[in-house]
Amino acid sequence: MKKIIAVDGPAGAGKSTVSKIVAARLGYTYIDTGAMYRAVALKVLQSGQPLSRQLVNNIDIKLDEAARVFLDGREVTKEIRTPEVSRGASDVATVGYVRERLTELQRKMAAKGKVIMDGRDIGTQVLPNADLKIFLTATVEERARRRLAELEAKGLASDFAQVVKEISLRDKQDSEREIAPLAQAEDAVLLDSTALTIEQVAEKILRLAEAE
């Protein structure tokens, strides 16, 4: 059984949904690193302070077993999912000292093993020795359809063209930044989820995790 699983890929590919299912089936801890970048962005937006090393070094981010997110002791699970925070997260994720601090926290969280961690640079930077690396992708249109459905389910109004634009912009910024850009690790398994259900993707990852 693979003890450390890294799942990377662009926004809306289904990483978190699938990773949660795999974690539940294997009894592993799920770690959502995107939520950590989102928490930093939310802190900047809400504190009115500019991003600084001090702000990042003093931040307290906790993820619990139910994948709830706490920022400085306050639950922010829902607040970090707005389009404004998505944009902010992609921005703070370009900054070296933010990545260094969060990478350090993420490695500590994974140290005990039996974890599935998702993000953009997990297989390439955070956990290069992961036992299984997945690069999960889907076409931008399919990812936009999924994101739109999520936003609508939360009562947040948006439209398809706008979501395609936002996702494309984030893909570009996440893939082209200088430090730890979104990239498939050489030893990652590529999974295209465009024509697959969540359950099918989860099954494929479970099979890979169980293989010796």
Ligand code: DC
């Ligand atoms: O997975 P997500 O949409 O919640 O991630 C939010 C932003 O954080 C995303 O635009 C890129 C950034 N991110 C990152 O740079 N590295 C990670 N390991 C996870 C997320």
